[in-house]
Amino acid sequence: MAKTTINTAALHSALDAARQERGLSWRALAGEIGVSPSLLSRLGNGLKPDTDGFATIVAWLRLPAEQFFDRDSDNSSADSREPDLMAQLAPLLRARKDLSETDVKYLEQVIGLAVGHARAQG
């Protein structure tokens, strides 16, 4: 039988769209939905919500729960949405005048390694 899981990335995206439309912070959005801010943060980090949290969120979104179901998924969708990290960070690092070129080079390395490590921890 096909395994069904919650697509946290899709749920997080739907919430982000609703949040931006209303001009709210994530914390304010949590207050409006009636869930804890930590629940939304956990979703952003790819962790599954509990049943009550999930039900509360989809009811608030007024979308069918099935829309956020993944069948036979290994939850790889979060990675596919992810923009290239170094493309985002490299200009910020290079703009810093107080960092040597060596520091920037090594920072890029440890940042990449840290993300890989976190992903492996899963």
Next chain:
Amino acid sequence: MRRGFKAEARRLALELRAEIGTDAYAPFDPYAFASEYGVPVVQLSALDGAARDHFLKADGSALSGALIPHGGGVVILENDAQPQTRRRTTMCHELAHVVLEHQFGLSFSDERKCGLGGDQEAEADWLSGEILIPYDGAFRLARANATDEQAADAYEVSLAVARWRMNQSGARKVVQRTRAKWANAYH
């Protein structure tokens, strides 16, 4: 820092502490908070290679911690070669950025400064101070005439952070003013 932020930070810090079952008078556990918020924390010593060795120094390291965007969330990288009290400050600083929904942070060698600059830096700095020693806690310590060393012990922070909070939070000033008022009332 925007108008009203300090009052907001005071309330928010108590809210954040309550979310992990800690009141204003106990040390804050940033690792429990990161776990509650689903934020992975990676120790520098767990990585491999020359870059790790470059930063993994107790003193003079360019890097204390980093808040790294990852998908819809973030990862915190912390320099675990630094003393425990320093690591707690770094962690709270990065977590303040998370809660305030700032985009990216790097903490460098100075204990209370990081790489964002401007308003975001000032806000994260102030909120992390409120998280580490909330105003209510500083006030209670000030009323009990606690020294900076005693404040540092009570909240498991460095002496520098304890001194900063006891003086800058305004708690000692309020206690002094209240005492002066009472003293005047009896003369």
